Amino acid sequence: MPLNNRLKEFRARINVNQHEMGQLVGVSRQTISQIERGDYSPSVTLALKIAKVFDAKVEDIFSYEEE
Amino acid sequence: MTNNTENMTKIKKENKKAGGLFIVIMIAAFFVGVILGVVSGVIGDNFDVGMIAKGIYDFARTYSPLMMAAFALVFLTIGFIEYGKGKRVFKKWDGEDEDTIEKAEAHISIALMISSVTTIVVYFLAGVSFTSDAVFNFNGFWGMINPILWFASMLLTLVFVTVLQKKAVDLTKQINPEKNGSVYDMKFQKKWEESCDEAELIQIGKASRASFKAVNSACLTIWMALFFIDMIWRIGIMPMVVVCVIWLVSAISYYSAAAKLAKKSGKK
Incomplete structure (x- = not known):
């Protein structure tokens, strides 16, 4: 499942x-x-839980793109 | 109702697609079995397999304790070297570089695998030594040396395997401080599993599935081999009983656990 994330950046x-x-x-x-x-x-x-740590929305950190 | 009809059509289509090749494989396997059976019978009738068996027995009677000692020494040395490599790599780790820590964890995994393999092989050779009367015959040079080799190998294997496993687990816990459990604890596996997170539990599940498939294949292959070996050597039913018990335990425990987990996931 292609799930992009900006976890490292956050x-x-x-x-x-x-x-x-x-x-x-x-x-x-x-x-x-x-x-x-x-x-x-x-x-x-x-x-x-991850989003809560950064006080951000889940969609700000993780995004899903169709292949 | 329409969905169920579509589903049934899909199931029938898949079965039809794979069924043809399955039948061909079954027929081929039947003929291979016939050929192997005939060959086994010819070997049994025309070769003095008693001589071969005696040769193996004499070799084991003399050398199996030495093989135990040599195997344990060589492989445990390799295990400790791998552990040492893992520790050195870990010391260079800056806490972020995943490639470095993956190398350390790879060395630790190898060390742990070696410790398990060493235990199994040494136990096997210990059994062979007893069966071939290597340990208590006290005749000649090897008769005097073998009991010492046997007991020393068993004791040192037990001690050093435990030490190696403890060191590897402790190093893993240094890398992953959230992990719980001591190698000396009878509940170690339970505590370790409880300290695993969602991703690690998925890895354990995948590894367990791979192991289950490997055991299935191995048991089938060994059963077939024992079937034909019995035609030559008349080894009796005990080996097949042992293999089939292991096969049954593996299958029943896997499917029981899967059924239990499927039930549990339905609860809130």
Whole structure:
């Protein structure tokens, strides 16, 4: 499933590394890395948690494009 | 109703498409089986397989404890080297570069796989040593050395496999601090799984599925091999019983777990 994301960009804005980001949303550093690389699409719950960290909308961080 | 009719049409179409090749494979497998059966019978009737079996038995009686020791020594050394490589790479990691930490985790995975393979092979050779009377015959040079080799190999394998697994798990926990569980804990696997997140649980699921498929293929292949080997060596029903028990346990546990998970996902 092609899910684009700007997680790395948003993460850089608040100056947290992948491990810290993982701690904030309750997942591992590896999962954050996989999301950023596009290797893993987060669940709705996780996407909402991520958006909440940045006080942004889910659609600002994640976008879906038809192949 | 229309959806169900369309669905049934789709199912019939898929079955028809794949069915032809399936029948061809079944017929080919039947003829291969017939040929192998005839060949096994010819070998059994015309070759002194007792001599081959005696040769294997004599070899095992003399050398199986030595093979245990050699295998454990070589492979555990490789395991610890892999662990060491993983640790060195981890120390260079800046906390962000995923390529670096992937290399470290690859070395750790290899170390863990080696520890499991070493345990299985050493246990196998330990059984072979006992069956071939290598351990307690006390005749000649090897008769005196083999009991020492056997007990030392078993003990050192158990100790060093545990040490290697502990080191690999502890290093994994340094890389992933959210992970819980100690190798010494009887509930280690449960605690570790509980500390896995959604992505890691999906990976575990995919790996389990791959393992299930591999066990299925392996059990079928081994069953076929034992079927034909029995024609030559008359090995009895025990080997086939063991393989089929493992096959059954794998299939029943997998489908039971899948059914349980499907039920659970329906609850709020």
